[in-house]
Amino acid sequence: VDEELNLGVPSRRxxxxxxxxxxxxxxxxxxxxxxxLALGVSDAELRRQLVQRVLRRLQAEVERxxxxxxxxxxxxxxxxxxxxxxxxxxxxVGGVAGEPPDLMPFRAALLDGALPDWPLALLHPPxxxxxxxxxxxxxxxxxxxxxxxxxxxxxxxxxxxPAAWVRRLLSARA
Amino acid sequence: xNVNVNVNVNVTGPPPVRGGPTGPxxxxxxxxxxxxxxxxxxxxxxxxxxxxAVQAGGVTPLEFSLLVLYALLSGWIALSFWTAxxxxxxxxxxxxxxxxxxxxxxxxxxxALVMPIYNEDPQRIFAGVEAIWRDLEGxxxxxxxxxxxxxxTRDPDLWMQEEAAWYRLCRRLGAHGRIFxxxxxxxxxxxxxNIAEFIERCGAAYPYxxxxxxxxxxxGPTLVELLARMEAxxxxxxxxxxxxxxxxxxxxxxxxxxxxxxxxxxxxAGLAFWQRGESNFWGHNAILRTQAFAACCALPRLPGRxxxxxxxLSHDFVEAALLARGGWSVVLAWDLDGSYEEIxxxxxxxxxxxxxxxxxxxxxxxxxxxxxxxxxxRVHLAMGVMSYVASPLWLLFLALTxxxxxxxxxxxPVYFFGDTxxxxxxxxxxxxxxxxxxxxxxxxxxxxxxxxxxLLFDGRARRGHGGLAGAVGSVLLxxxxxxxxxPVMMLFQSRFVFATLARRNVxxxxxQRDDHATHLFEALEAHFGQTLLGGLVGLWAWWxxxxxxxxxxxxxAGLLLAVPFSMLxxxxxxxxxxxxxxxxxxxxxxxxPPCLACLDAAMAVALPPGASGLRRVLELPAAAxxxxxxxxxxxxxxxxxxxRLEGILLALEEEGQAALDRADWRFxxxxxxxxxxxxxxxxxxxxxxxxxxxxxxQTQRQGQDRGSRR
Numbered sequence: 001v002d003e004e005l006n007l008g009v010p011s012r013r014x015x016x017x018x019x020x021x022x023x024x025x026x027x028x029x030x031x032x033x034x035x036x037l038a039l040g041v042s043d044a045e046l047r048r049q050l051v052q053r054v055l056r057r058l059q060a061e062v063e064r065x066x067x068x069x070x071x072x073x074x075x076x077x078x079x080x081x082x083x084x085x086x087x088x089x090x091x092x093v094g095g096v097a098g099e100p101p102d103l104m105p106f107r108a109a110l111l112d113g114a115l116p117d118w119p120l121a122l123l124h125p126p127x128x129x130x131x132x133x134x135x136x137x138x139x140x141x142x143x144x145x146x147x148x149x150x151x152x153x154x155x156x157x158x159x160x161x162p163a164a165w166v167r168r169l170l171s172a173r174a
Numbered sequence: 175x176n177v178n179v180n181v182n183v184n185v186t187g188p189p190p191v192r193g194g195p196t197g198p199x200x201x202x203x204x205x206x207x208x209x210x211x212x213x214x215x216x217x218x219x220x221x222x223x224x225x226x227a228v229q230a231g232g233v234t235p236l237e238f239s240l241l242v243l244y245a246l247l248s249g250w251i252a253l254s255f256w257t258a259x260x261x262x263x264x265x266x267x268x269x270x271x272x273x274x275x276x277x278x279x280x281x282x283x284x285x286a287l288v289m290p291i292y293n294e295d296p297q298r299i300f301a302g303v304e305a306i307w308r309d310l311e312g313x314x315x316x317x318x319x320x321x322x323x324x325x326x327t328r329d330p331d332l333w334m335q336e337e338a339a340w341y342r343l344c345r346r347l348g349a350h351g352r353i354f355x356x357x358x359x360x361x362x363x364x365x366x367x368n369i370a371e372f373i374e375r376c377g378a379a380y381p382y383x384x385x386x387x388x389x390x391x392x393x394g395p396t397l398v399e400l401l402a403r404m405e406a407x408x409x410x411x412x413x414x415x416x417x418x419x420x421x422x423x424x425x426x427x428x429x430x431x432x433x434x435x436x437x438x439x440x441x442x443a444g445l446a447f448w449q450r451g452e453s454n455f456w457g458h459n460a461i462l463r464t465q466a467f468a469a470c471c472a473l474p475r476l477p478g479r480x481x482x483x484x485x486x487l488s489h490d491f492v493e494a495a496l497l498a499r500g501g502w503s504v505v506l507a508w509d510l511d512g513s514y515e516e517i518x519x520x521x522x523x524x525x526x527x528x529x530x531x532x533x534x535x536x537x538x539x540x541x542x543x544x545x546x547x548x549x550x551x552r553v554h555l556a557m558g559v560m561s562y563v564a565s566p567l568w569l570l571f572l573a574l575t576x577x578x579x580x581x582x583x584x585x586x587p588v589y590f591f592g593d594t595x596x597x598x599x600x601x602x603x604x605x606x607x608x609x610x611x612x613x614x615x616x617x618x619x620x621x622x623x624x625x626x627x628x629l630l631f632d633g634r635a636r637r638g639h640g641g642l643a644g645a646v647g648s649v650l651l652x653x654x655x656x657x658x659x660x661p662v663m664m665l666f667q668s669r670f671v672f673a674t675l676a677r678r679n680v681x682x683x684x685x686q687r688d689d690h691a692t693h694l695f696e697a698l699e700a701h702f703g704q705t706l707l708g709g710l711v712g713l714w715a716w717w718x719x720x721x722x723x724x725x726x727x728x729x730x731a732g733l734l735l736a737v738p739f740s741m742l743x744x745x746x747x748x749x750x751x752x753x754x755x756x757x758x759x760x761x762x763x764x765x766x767p768p769c770l771a772c773l774d775a776a777m778a779v780a781l782p783p784g785a786s787g788l789r790r791v792l793e794l795p796a797a798a799x800x801x802x803x804x805x806x807x808x809x810x811x812x813x814x815x816x817x818r819l820e821g822i823l824l825a826l827e828e829e830g831q832a833a834l835d836r837a838d839w840r841f842x843x844x845x846x847x848x849x850x851x852x853x854x855x856x857x858x859x860x861x862x863x864x865x866x867x868x869x870x871x872q873t874q875r876q877g878q879d880r881g882s883r884r
Contacts, residue, residue: 028858035857039795074858082853104846108803111796112341139341140351141804143320148377148464150370150472153496156545157476 025059028077035081039111041119049123054081085110085122092126092134105138112137206550209256209448216252220613221245227606236578243571250564251617253557258437258621261444261508265628268443273509275402277315285319285401285461286380290368292326292361294388295688296335296787299323300343301776302391307347309394309769319397320380321353324368326361330839333357334787334801341800355804359844365457366473366489377464387458390417393512393769400461403507409451411466411502412494415513416442417459420762420770423689423750424519426743428758429655431517432648435760436639437625442508451503452550457490459513463502467493470500476540481533481674488534491558492541495551512767519689520744521659522700525666532562532670565667572729576715579722622649638761648757658739661732665704692744694737701736708733788831788839791849792856798849805846815841819848823855 032051041047058073058080068076089106110118114137115130224244228237287306291299303321310316323340327333340355347353358371369385377383382404384397396415404410416438419431446453471493476483486492494504518524535558541547542555629636629645639645712730715723732739742748752758762770790797811819822842825833834842842848 031858035795038793038857071854072858075854078854078857102803102807104799104803104805108341108796108799111799112345114345136348136350137345138350139344139800139803141340141355143322143351143354143376143379146376146379148373148468150373150377150468152472152474153470155474155476155492155496155541157540158543158545 021055021059022062024073025055025062025077028058028074029055031074032077032081035078036119039119040113043119046119046123050119053123054084057084082107088122088126089134092131105140106134108139109134109137205260205448205450209260212256212259213249213252216255216613216617217245217249220248220610223606223610223613227610236574236581240571240574240578243567243574247564247567247571248614248617250560251614254441255617255621257444257448258441258624259444260447261440261442262621262624262628264443264447264508265440266631268509275399275406277398277402278405281405283318283381283401283405284379285397286372286376286383286464287319287321287386287397288324288369288372288383289322289386289388289390290324290326290365291336291388292365293329293332294327296332296339297777299336299388300339301773301779302386302389303353304343304347304776305391305769305772306386306394306397307349307353308772310397311394312768313394313398315398315401316394318401321349322372322376323353323355324372325355325357326364326368327357328361328836328840330836330843331787333843334791334797336787337801337804338787338790338797357804359840363473363485364487366471366486366493370472373464373468377468380464382461383464383467384461385458387515389516390458391420391514391769391773392459393767396510396512397461399510400507404461404463407503409501409503410463410505411470411497411500412455412460412462412504413507414453414455414460414505415507415510417456417513417515418511418760418762419517420514420760421516421773422519423746424691424744425746425748425752425758426521426524427517427519427689428749428752429652429743430524431760432639432758433652434517435762436629436645436649437621439508440621440625440628442506446506446508449506449550451505452498452548453494453504453506454554455490455494455497455504457488459515466497466500466502470496470502476537479677481677482537482540486534486541487537488531488558491535491538491551491554495541495547495555498548498551499546512769514762514767514770520692521662521740522692522696522744525663525700528562528663528667529670532667533674535559535562536671536674562667562671565664566671568664569668572726576711576719576722576726579719583719583721619653622653625649634765635761638759638764640756640759640764644756644759648759651757655743657728658732658735661708661729662701662704662736662739665707665733689746690744691746692741694741697737697740701740704733704736708736791843792826792831792852795853795857798853801843802846802849805844805849807846808844811845811847815845819845819851822848823851826852827855827859 029051032054033047036047036050041050054077058077061067061076061080062073067073071079085107086103089103089110090101093101093103093106109115115121115133121127121130221241221244225233225241228241233241289299289303300323303323307316307321310319323336325333325336327336336355336357340353344350344353358368361368363370372383382401384392384400386392392415400413400415403413418438419427419434422428422431473486473489473492473496475485478484497504518527538555539559542552542559547555626642626645626649629639629642636642636645639648708730712723712726712734715726715730749758753763766774791801792798818841822834822838825838826842842852
């Protein structure tokens, strides 16, 4: 794994860009490799770069002592992976007015391959047109609300009670 | 007339919808009276003959019971017979002409194609949607139609498959924002509740909506024609297009498909003849006016407990009755084609479907006399009840006939009375009894001949049924098939009726729609009792009333052969064999309509390997992201919910998917926190060995359909 990630030949400070990765952070690299593989990134070099990006984010979190309680570092790394994707998506769809958009539909569209070469795109600022492509591909399960009231229909049943009829008949005769 | 009708509506039902009908289509009393007179005359004739035969020496209670039963059952047959005769003349006069209605200029009305589903095959569901979509695109009016797949699916794996199939289809067709999908958290009020949720959520956006079944297909031109008819007549509340059964390959299904294609149109024309603007609704393949439906058709719960109380199971008949009560026309468009459905492939599946329908139809017995309904609606409800009650009545009739034959066989004829020396020969009633038998046979089989006669005037239909010789041969074999099937269904339906009357709830199970052969054990389990009963009755009849035995043979043959009949007719190879010999062909096979060809193409698309929906969601982050995107963010979890979720996650981690029941899956999948936490833990715990495993089935450049890789 170290070889694939080029983690085995860091400088004294870490990687060439100067970010030091602690052993603890480096230890979760296999999980991230597996995650990116499961996300469909089959290109080894691309996968390496993406893992490095996430590890750097994770390292920064660790150095800020931001360690959510009850969560292992590996779990935090997985979260950080999706946060990395969501941050990129937020930059793509940042133009949406009002409340911050729910990025889940965009993430679904992205991971489903709506944007060609999306793993490579994650390493760069969003390209023009990416927003339109993703907007056209996000799942839209429901149309805009247009409610129409349905008042409960009245269905008055006739009661079929032969015994009551007989009683009534007898009492009438009496 | 309009004023009277509106007053009636105000008194007996909900007020008419604002901007609603200007009054229902004038009812054609002459047609209904004529039809009713013919039915009553037929019954009177047959019962009169039979009565003359049995009243010699006074009518015994047994004979009186037989007469009453025969009156009821012959009425049921006569109703169907005269409907077929009326349909014959209607079709003969109209030929194959189909009324074309132009869309009004400036019309921009939108239509929702609504497909309520419940634990169905996702591939078939979305293949059907795709077929209709593509056919609509060909009409140039496709932009008016949106699709709403309303899932009430409870099976978590099918639910996940539905989501994946829906999104895949939207991607492939570029139909985001035109094909919608949602899964209801609770399936309150079953199908009617499912549709009501749609109306209350977004019904105002669509003046009309079409209800489709999971196995329905409707052609684009037919849908556009339905829209045009609704736009042209503001009194119309509902147009039902009779669905034609297609696509099944087993011998059983092929025979029913042939019979439906040959006789169905004639019967529907007959129904439309006497029902006109107060026809019925069959639950799917129909267009409805949304405002009318919303105002009239929010079904109440019936008082009491199931099976007769509670939710109304067979909602369609009741909705048609409520629409008619509200002053809206309900029309059967027998002249339209392009409406298809699929039927159960085997006798046992057919019986299972009947079991569900039986409870729903018997429940209508409580509604027949409800205040304010139209007479025709009451007739529809009664016909629905009778379609199941007829079976136990026939069973009782046969049993009483056997007893009567036994009683008669024990009677010793007396030729000399008093002091007379001249023998007095017993009267014979062979003429009357033969006439009754002939009348019954005519009512049963003449409609088949009439349908064959119609082929003489319709070249396309004739060719579609394999030519006249092929059609005649198929009809003869279909008669043999019906003779063998009828006693089996009589016993099945009688059992279902008694079970319902005994308040044994039969539930609402999903159907198995695919072709599959019936195995010996399955056939024995379903039919052994019937075969045993047939054997015992046959021995009894042979021993005690040998003359009567031969009259019983058609019924006995059906029961004694039930097991092999059920197994053989379930076979697809026999269905194909019959088709190769030009038997049981239908026009939709010879000349495949474009929408059905689209369906075939969509069904031929291979599913991704390892297509388990749950496995994909648990193993593939992309699939999980889609589900998370479809799960609305909810309120923060309570402590109790957090603990339950933690328990579910631990069970998943330690024992796998099998550890969770449906309620657990629903809880886990209905909250974003569940799957998000699972993703964290799943990938955080990934062993190194995964890197040595096979490559995922696709790269990031391949787009869609990632299969499970482990």
